[in-house]
Amino acid sequence: MSALFQNYARRPVHLVQGKGTIVTDDTGKEYLDFTSGIAVLSLGHAHPAIVEAIQQQSEKLWHTSNLFESPEQEKLAATLVEDTHLAHVFFCNSGAEANEAAIKMARKHTGKHVIITFEKSFHGRTFGAMSATGQDKIRQGFGPLLETFRTVPFNDIPALDAVIDDEVAAIMLEVIQGEGGVNQVTPAFAQAIADICAQKDILLIIDEVQTGITRTGTRYAYEQTVLKPDIVTLAKGLGGGFPIGAMLGTGELYDTFSPGTHGTTFGxxxxAVAVAQTVLDNVFQTEFINSVNEKSEYFLGKLKEALPTHKIVGSGLLLGIACEEDVSALVTKAEQAGLLLVSAGPNVIRLLPPLTVxxxxxxxxVDILSSILI
Structure with a gap:
């Protein structure tokens, strides 16, 4: 019997080494890693710049309490909000923690408790984030959830209108639902949300944990819409493999988190800051962003040519292949052929290569995908 709790359906592959997009298991077999640790490895495995950043920082300072000033945090925060309408950043360790901070911020700032979320969303597995998540499989077995979340169908304007009242503090959404099926917000729904938030003085929280940090072809996915969030949450690709999360907010929120209202030991x-700064110094460069979009266009073209009967969804290097059947067996076949994939819901194959692919x-x-799908 394992000494580990069995809360993961682990695959029988023991990966021991990685470089760029290629990983190797303990038998010496190589795979193309198109999971990127689920959108984490922005610069791929063992990128020289990240290796150097960790080595250099490890020789100086590993940890200090947030009770002390941190010019390095200040620099990273400034990089994240540069050329945006956002102004301030709180650092934590994960996407779930960033979303917990966002929930607390919205409730404290507005004095209201209701937050609107959407079916098939995924915001994390801590209690508040789980309550916000619009998937029953994530919530089952844990008893009563937080009562002040109202979950409605995604891209359904009448359903959204029906739950808006004076008790609503915020609307919380992913511009592209990654885990829920690579579902994109429609322009009409984005406009409806923007109008509601402006007219009703409701905060907008955009969860960019999976979509941010150039994954979808812009620094943040919301930049491809009319949406102007009050709060943005980040993690995954921000650390390039090192645990870090962040909550970004507008200047109007600055006084809401005063000393003692929220905190973290390791955030x-x-x-983490040294690695994240290195990631941003690469992926926020215009040339790098252009390369992501060029590779996305190339990838989309190849997929549509090879799989003409399948619907291809997504943006940037967060893409999905919609299938009529459950894709779990297809993911296994791809693995056997040397391609690591992850699903997005039961019927979508999610494609998340490193941005350096x-x-x-x-x-x-694409050759492997066509061999298992045709």
Whole structure:
């Protein structure tokens, strides 16, 4: 019997090494990693710049309490909000923690308790984030949830209108629902949300844990819409493999989190900040962003050519292949053929290569995908 709790359906592959998009298991077999640790490895495995950042910082300072000033945190925060309408940042350790902070911020700032979320959303597995998540499979077995979340169908304007009243503090959504099926917000629904928030003085929280940090072809996915969030949450790709999360907010929220209202022991520690700054110094460059969009266009073209009967969804290098059947067996077949994938709901294959993936690696992945899907 394992000494580990069995809360993961682990695959029988023991990965021991990675470089770029390629990972190797303990038998020496190589795989194309199109999971990126589920949208985490922005620069791929063992990127030289990240290795150097960790080595250099590890020789200086690993950890210090947030009771002390941190110019490094200040620099990282400034990079995250540069050229946006956002102004301030709170650092934590994960996406779930960032969403917990966002929920607390919205409730404290407005003095209201109701937050609107959407079916098939995923915001995390801590109690508040789980209550916000619009999937029963995430919630089952844990007793009564927080009572002040109202979950409605995604992209359904009448359903959203029906739950708006004076008790609503915020609307919380993913611009692209990653875990829920690679579902994109429609322009009409985005406009409806923007109008409601403006007319009713409701805060807008956008969960960019999976979609942010250039994953979808812009720094943040909301930049591709009319939406102007009051709060943005980040994690995954921000650390390139090192645990870090962040909540970004507008200047109007500055006084809401006063000393003692919220905190974290490890959030924004020197090692995490050094790595995240290195990630942003690469992925926020215009040339890098352009390369992501070029590779996305190339990938989409190859997929549509190879799989003409399948619907291809998503943006940037967060793409999905919609299938009529359950995709779990297809994910296994791909793994056996040397391609690591992850699903998005029961019927969508999610494609999340490192942002540094090459066109040659895309070609190899498409060849494997066509062999198992046709």
């Amino acid at each position: 924004g520690n020197p090692l 090459t066109t040659e690696e895309i070609d190899q992945a």
